[in-house]
Amino acid sequence: MSRDTGEMGSVPTGQSVAPRVVVCDDDERLRKALRAALRDAGLVVIGEAGNGRDAIDLAAHFRPDVLVLDVVLEGVDGLAVTRTLVERVPEVRILLLTGSRDVDIGLLGLRAGAAGHLIKDVPMAEIAAAVHRVIRGEPVVAPGVTRKLIETLRALPDGGLGVRPVRSSLTPREWEVLDLLCSGMTVHEIADQLVLARDTVRTHVKRLLRKLGAHSQAEAIEIANGMRSTFAPTPTVAAGEASGGGE
Amino acid sequence: MHHQAAPLRVIIADDDPLARRMLRDLLQEAGMRVVAEAPDGREAVELACYYRPDVVVMDLIMPGVDGLAATRQIAESAPDVKVVILTSSEDDDVGMMTLYAGAVGFLSKDVGAEALAQALRHVHQGEAVISRRMTARVLEELRKTPRDGSGLRPVRSPLTSREWEVLDLLCQQRSTDAIAEELVVSVETVRSHVKSVLRKLGVRSRQEAVAQASRLRAGLPIQTRP
Numbered sequence: 001m002s003r004d005t006g007e008m009g010s011v012p013t014g015q016s017v018a019p020r021v022v023v024c025d026d027d028e029r030l031r032k033a034l035r036a037a038l039r040d041a042g043l044v045v046i047g048e049a050g051n052g053r054d055a056i057d058l059a060a061h062f063r064p065d066v067l068v069l070d071v072v073l074e075g076v077d078g079l080a081v082t083r084t085l086v087e088r089v090p091e092v093r094i095l096l097l098t099g100s101r102d103v104d105i106g107l108l109g110l111r112a113g114a115a116g117h118l119i120k121d122v123p124m125a126e127i128a129a130a131v132h133r134v135i136r137g138e139p140v141v142a143p144g145v146t147r148k149l150i151e152t153l154r155a156l157p158d159g160g161l162g163v164r165p166v167r168s169s170l171t172p173r174e175w176e177v178l179d180l181l182c183s184g185m186t187v188h189e190i191a192d193q194l195v196l197a198r199d200t201v202r203t204h205v206k207r208l209l210r211k212l213g214a215h216s217q218a219e220a221i222e223i224a225n226g227m228r229s230t231f232a233p234t235p236t237v238a239a240g241e242a243s244g245g246g247e
Numbered sequence: 248m249h250h251q252a253a254p255l256r257v258i259i260a261d262d263d264p265l266a267r268r269m270l271r272d273l274l275q276e277a278g279m280r281v282v283a284e285a286p287d288g289r290e291a292v293e294l295a296c297y298y299r300p301d302v303v304v305m306d307l308i309m310p311g312v313d314g315l316a317a318t319r320q321i322a323e324s325a326p327d328v329k330v331v332i333l334t335s336s337e338d339d340d341v342g343m344m345t346l347y348a349g350a351v352g353f354l355s356k357d358v359g360a361e362a363l364a365q366a367l368r369h370v371h372q373g374e375a376v377i378s379r380r381m382t383a384r385v386l387e388e389l390r391k392t393p394r395d396g397s398g399l400r401p402v403r404s405p406l407t408s409r410e411w412e413v414l415d416l417l418c419q420q421r422s423t424d425a426i427a428e429e430l431v432v433s434v435e436t437v438r439s440h441v442k443s444v445l446r447k448l449g450v451r452s453r454q455e456a457v458a459q460a461s462r463l464r465a466g467l468p469i470q471t472r473p
Contacts, residue, residue, distance in 0.1 A: 146382055
């Protein structure tokens, strides 16, 4: 059940407003403890929810500064709640709480747009401090999770050599030729690599240039990298490995 | 100092001998063991591969093979060895590059002795040590991309273009009906493509196929069941 505690935290202009928080957790004892800790830290709890639906309603309606959300709720996908709110009310920052066994869900939540993530067994005061950090725009990431975030980032396809968009006007063969061009090979080398006659490769190059609307091989390479980068992290960061055309 | 575990084994890489000396003193004072020192990236890689320290504290700007290249090589040849970059640069782009290269820490040279020692201990325990600003940047990069790298496929693949189109839509959690509609083909055709995809990838379910797709996009080989 959700309750509007009636404290909206609105004050006459000119005075600083205490940050407004909504708390969502299906454990009532935890909610109570959290509420006390948040109040002690100068935060105003304007609403409480015991389930995802109510959390969404409260957040969308009252637009708190922060929503503290236990991700594992009875019968509701906390991640789905996160995604819904990130889309509907992006100004509401979400601080996720997970059990220590559900750290990966926290990671997914961060990727989906949550502002912070903590493991539930930390002291209440730390959760309150985290709310303040989230309000200041700082990310809050549980120990060990930063490392996983970086690994996830590194594992994403870098939009560099060897990949191509699923849909393209270029044929698979034309993409093979283009990819090798991007890696710096000459027509001669490509012919050797693909076991084709040089004239055949030149024909492929002519065709793909025409399809891409490119006037030179260099332009075609730039276009290819551009296409790849729309699906992946900015290749400029991986400039050392990629064809160097990403800038 | 009371140590519960063996002292942390560290290699220092910096082209400035004075900087190396100061760092060595600092780390030894903190109860760590500096097993080797390198004046450039090439030696850093060699020594890291030979001694297999817990951590390499790496300067970025060094002659010949620089810290970034050395980090990449160590990540490849000795992935258990953790690399922490010490830099005078505050450039986040540079920091991101080191993370992509495999570094697990990116610290300013101004960081205090205690903070540095603590950072190395954290790194040894499996954490990454980067500034809050860089953490925000990592999150920003992650959020930019579609969760699963969908839209991309390897240039060369045992799957046909059509099969990749179907697999890509599977990765986006679309149903058979939705895929048939999207590709303007019959449901039977989609099912036939899915069967072919499962067979070629050597998997038994759509979920497994989706998992393999991620690996293929990242240039990794198909993961066969144990």
